[in-house]
Amino acid sequence: MPFVWCIGTIIGPAIGGTFARPSVSLPSLFSPTGVFATFPYLLPNLICAALLLISILFGYFFLVETHPDMQAWSTQEELDHTTAETPLMATAGATADSGVDLRADTYGTFNTVNIREEKQWLLNPDGTSRPASVHSRHEPKVFTRKVVMIVVALGIFTYHSMTYDHLLPIFLQDENDTSGNVHSAFDIRGGLGLTTQHVGLIMSINGLIALFIQAIIFPLFASWLGVWKTFVTVTIxxxxxxxxVPYLAFVPDNALYPSIWACLTIRNFTSILAYPVLLIMLKEAAPAPATLGKVNGLAASAGAACRTVAPPLAGYLYGVGTQIGFTGLAWWGSGIVAIAGALQLFSIKRTKNKTATVRPMASFIQNAMPEERNEEIVHILVTDQGDP
Known part of the structure; x- marks a missing residue:
């Protein structure tokens, strides 16, 4: 799923950028007075609708029905002993992040993530097992402080990442009105003034950068630093x-595109690495496997709320920035939220009895990484019978 999602983030902008305003970009094929001149964005929408129809047809004719009631072999006796689970609402980050079920082992990446937990045994001096205390027999508290803090961190990340996805194409296309008269670092009027075709190309290359970072950089970096240090590094x-980003408006034309690639690389590096490690930490913080459903639901709800409010707030700030002559206002607003996320990470306690190992999808990276240790660590605590 993550791989297909990334491919979509590459193909989608390419379709939109190439076929938007076809009477202008492809005048030899489309009439300047035809329907596509009247409706300049009709063609890419028709292409997307056709792709959606093809997807529906493929699903209808080639996907196998899995519902027990719809099987030809189903009998009443068999159905009486069959249960069906409704999939959990996916936890999602920004536009570039596919939805994730915390019960899966990929966490929105192409890689397999193994979480190992160090166990603790309580023994009596004679070697017999000590019965669990009355307190430990109760069901564990689901929404612990650590779980809530990680969900807050995920919400902050989702908010500012979503604003980036929303602001970037607007800023790239917005006309630059500085006219070379720049009086201060806060005098940024407009964006880069690029064409729709160029913006589509940039967004497609952005998808390629994200694909490379997720497939190659993430497993290497996470294996090198570990999940916690990776989270701290990219959050800061x-x-x-x-x-x-807003200072791209001051870059000379001959250095503009390399500067754009640099900005997108920095953003993808921080965003692509932050999302899966947040999910890994959230699963590590879950008190028990049985609580993952509720934890996943809280994370999904928080993410959905942040994804909802991010675009209108970012758009409002961009509009205000345009009026006052500083379109960087919206970007700075998102940056301040990201700073809040960096400060908030100090309220999250590291899980020390669990370790996560990332195994990359690419075989040549697996060969370059140290061999995974499958040892199981058990801490044995011997106590007297009279100890509380």
Whole structure:
């Protein structure tokens, strides 16, 4: 699923950028007075609708029905002993992040993530097992402080990542009105003034950068630093990705595209690495496997709320920035939220009895990584019978 999602983020912008306003970009094929001149964005929408229809037809004719009631072999006796689970609502990040069920082992990446837990045994001096205390027999508390703090971190990440996805194409296309008269770092009027075709190309290359970072960089970096240090590193770096974008308006034309690629690389590095490690940490923080459904639901709800409010707030700030002559206002607003996320990470306690190992999809990366240790660690605590 993550791989297909990334491919979609590459193909989608390419279709939109190539076929938008076809009477202007492809005048030899489309009349300047035809229907596509009257409705300049009709063609890419028709292409997307056709692709959706093809997807529906493929699903109808080639996917196998899995519902027990719809099987030809089903009998009443068999159905009486059959249960069906409704999939959990997916936990999702920004546009570039596919939805994730915390019960899966990929966490929105192409890789397999193994979480190992160090166990603790309580023994009496004679070697017999000590019965669990009355307190430990109760069901564990689901929404612990650590779970809530990680969900808050996920919400903050989702918000500012979603604003980036929303603001980037607007800023790339917005006309630049500085006219070379720049009086201060806060004098940014408009964006880069690029064409729709160029914006589509940039967004497609952005998808390629994200694909490379997710498939190659993430497993190497996570294996090198570990999940916790990776989370701290990218969370602290994240505000940089927002504060630098508006100053692309000051870059000379001959250096504009390399600067755009640099900005997108920084953003994808921080975003692509932050999303899966947040999900890994959230699963590690879950008190028990049986609580994953509720934890997943809370994370999905928080993410959905942040995805809902991010675009209108970012758009409002961009509009205000346009009026006051500083379109960087929206970017700075997102950067401030990212700074809040960097400060908030210090309220999250590291899980020390669990370790996560990322196994990359690409075989040549697996060969370059150290061999995974499958040892199981057990801490044995011997206590007297009279100890509480």
């Amino acid at each position: 770096m994240h505000p940089i990705a927002y504060f630098i």
